[in-house]
Amino acid sequence: MNARKIALLTAVAAVVAALPDSGARAAGSSPMPSNMPSPQREASPEELAKSAYNSGIKQLKKAANLEEDAAKATKPEKQEKARAKAQSAYEKALEQFKTAVAHQPAMHEAWNYIGFSQRHLGRYDSALGSYNQALQLKPDYAEAIEYRGEAYLGLNRLEEAQHAYMQLFSGSRELAAQLLEAMQKYVAERKENPNGLDPQALESFAQWVDERATLAQQTASLDTGAPGSTWR
Secondary structure, X not given: OOOOOOOOXXXXXXXXXXXXXXXXXXXXXXXXOOOOOOOEOOOOHHHHHHHHHHHHHHHHHHHHHXXXXXXXXXXXXXXXXXXXXXXXXXXXXXXXXXXXXXXXXXXXXXXXXXXXXXXXXXXXXXXHHHHHXXXXXXXXXXXXXXXXXXXXXXXXXXXXXXXXXXXXXXXXXXXXXXXXXXXXXXXXXXXXXXXXXXXXXXXXXXXXHHHHHXXXXXXXXXXXXXXXXXXX
16 A cells, blocks of 8 residues: 555644642742642543544554555565554554544544544445545545545445545546546456456446546546545
């Protein structure tokens, strides 16, 4: 998987230590012993959500790097080791994003990456539910539409994947191109291993993908879609 740059949320605000009561000191109260920790205000749900979200992003970056290591490895044992570590990073990312939405249920970005993590763990049905939640919160969220399209491919739900592509093609050409690339990879893999897909359905889908690729090239100069910045 090729890691792409992603726009991260604002960094978590620093927790501010509460100041001692100067009025009490002026009244003659004993100062707080130097070995006593200063009281701190409790972090807000928004801060906790951002912290968990950013931790999840770090795990996704780690997983992406490990998958690249697996792709470059020449020995099977090294490939398997890197893939296993990548899966572990996706599990950790999933837990962090779940923590984020526990603190901030309306955080559509975290729901999107819950789905992303689940998809890379092979949990396509669960991923669809998470993408749907993100899109319920933000119906025009192009990244979630693209990721959901890839989850549809994992489930051989080709018509829904085609619909996702058409949505993106009219609104975000970059993400449409990303989904089209995933479709082309899917066709190549299914030709090697149909995985239960009807050969006629595969042939029809492959023809559709070829037609869309040709049309995308012909209309590339007219691209006005908003840029996307995502992982695969």
